[in-house]
Amino acid sequence: MAFREYKIGARLFGVALGGSMVITLYFPTVNMTSVAVTEIGLKKQLSYGRISGFSYEDPFLRGEGKPKTVMLDTDPKTGAQIDPIEAYVYEAGVPFPSGINHPRTLGPGVTQLSVDKGMIGEANKGAGAVFVVSRGTSQGETVTYIENASATRGWQPSDVLTTAGDANTKLVGSGKIMFVREGCWWCHTLLPEQTQDWQYFGIPPRLGDFNGESPTAFGSDRKAPDLLHVGSRNSSKEWMMMHFFNPRLVQPHSIMPRYDYLWGEKDASGKSIDFAAWRTAYTEYQKGKTVYPPEVPDYAADSEIRYLIDFVLSLK
Ligand code: HEC
Numbered sequence: 001m002a003f004r005e006y007k008i009g010a011r012l013f014g015v016a017l018g019g020s021m022v023i024t025l026y027f028p029t030v031n032m033t034s035v036a037v038t039e040i041g042l043k044k045q046l047s048y049g050r051i052s053g054f055s056y057e058d059p060f061l062r063g064e065g066k067p068k069t070v071m072l073d074t075d076p077k078t079g080a081q082i083d084p085i086e087a088y089v090y091e092a093g094v095p096f097p098s099g100i101n102h103p104r105t106l107g108p109g110v111t112q113l114s115v116d117k118g119m120i121g122e123a124n125k126g127a128g129a130v131f132v133v134s135r136g137t138s139q140g141e142t143v144t145y146i147e148n149a150s151a152t153r154g155w156q157p158s159d160v161l162t163t164a165g166d167a168n169t170k171l172v173g174s175g176k177i178m179f180v181r182e183g184c185w186w187c188h189t190l191l192p193e194q195t196q197d198w199q200y201f202g203i204p205p206r207l208g209d210f211n212g213e214s215p216t217a218f219g220s221d222r223k224a225p226d227l228l229h230v231g232s233r234n235s236s237k238e239w240m241m242m243h244f245f246n247p248r249l250v251q252p253h254s255i256m257p258r259y260d261y262l263w264g265e266k267d268a269s270g271k272s273i274d275f276a277a278w279r280t281a282y283t284e285y286q287k288g289k290t291v292y293p294p295e296v297p298d299y300a301a302d303s304e305i306r307y308l309i310d311f312v313l314s315l316k
Pocket residue numbers: 178179182183184185186187188223224225226227230233234247251254255256257259308312
């Protein structure tokens with residue numbers, strides 16, 4: 001007899017779980033298609049890539065398989081000068097963001113322009129593609145849409161990367177992975193609250209800004225400054241380097257942990273970073289025995305701190 005009740009209980013549990021999963025997975029998709037993605041939302045999904053959490057391409061959250069954000073002032077195909085434009089480079093095999101895979105989710109107007117004028121349907125993951133954000137009109141209103149520049153302008157990923165050069169290449173997508181992996185959201189939000197916060201941290205995001213972003217990193221219980229627009233308040237790479245190597249270098253009472261290990265083993269010139277020697281020198285400085293703190297090493301081009309700083313400075 002008792003066994004029968006277990007069976008009923010198990011079925012009820014199954015129905016409740018199934019029902020809640022349908023609501024969780026299906027309803028947001030329905031809603032998403034009725035809100036047009038904003039320009040910010042497009043730039044975010046194009047620079048972050050398909051997913052910024054655990055994924056098949058990057059199971060250990062190392063920042064692999066992500067697009068690169070570049071600034072171009074020369075047309076990579078014709079060599080002509082152009083107005084500076086941000087381009088999102090997906091090298092062969094890098095997964096496309098949800099707006100390319102499911103154009104319907106871009107919302108009213110944007111979907112049609114992206115498919116018809118932007119030719120996003122032609123983008124091929126195996127060959128790679130380069131995207132830009134363009135402006136067009138839909139029902140008398142100006143909207144932004146995704147343009148597949150590989151199809152419309154003949155821009156190939158490798159040409160775009162060579163033309164832009166490493167100094168104009170930002171690894172924003174890999175940096176978002178660092179932000180998620182390192183738990184920055186535990187203390188920081190990316191969502192100014194609707195209070196006097198706005199005056200200091202800037203305007204809050206709109207619904208369409210989150211279209212195609214997975215996961216979002218609003219944070220919840222904030223213990224530190226909001227970072228949604230931090231790149232507008234502070235765009236100094238040198239300050240960021242000191243602050244991430246050891247926040248106490250610039251904010252003596254900061255409770256933020258140090259992230260010196262994101263530098264990796266070698267500095268920009270390929271020399272091993274001697275963390276022990278650095279700390280010894282830093283302790284001397286703290287005790288007042290030296291006037292200046294030790295120098296923070298330059299980071300290597302493929303270090304995780306480069307990713308993180310590129311991401312943080314992209315938060316405009
Ligand atoms: C234990 C909480 C904590 C964690 C975790 C944390 N921070 Fe912070 N962070 C702070 C506090 C507190 C401040 C303000 C004092 C300071 O500048 O150090 C701050 C300041 C900052 C600032 C400067 C903000 C401004 O308004 O100028 C940046 C940028 C920043 N953190 C980025 C990060 C990133 C990126 C991570 C993850 C790698 C991170 N933080 C992790 C607590 C934290």
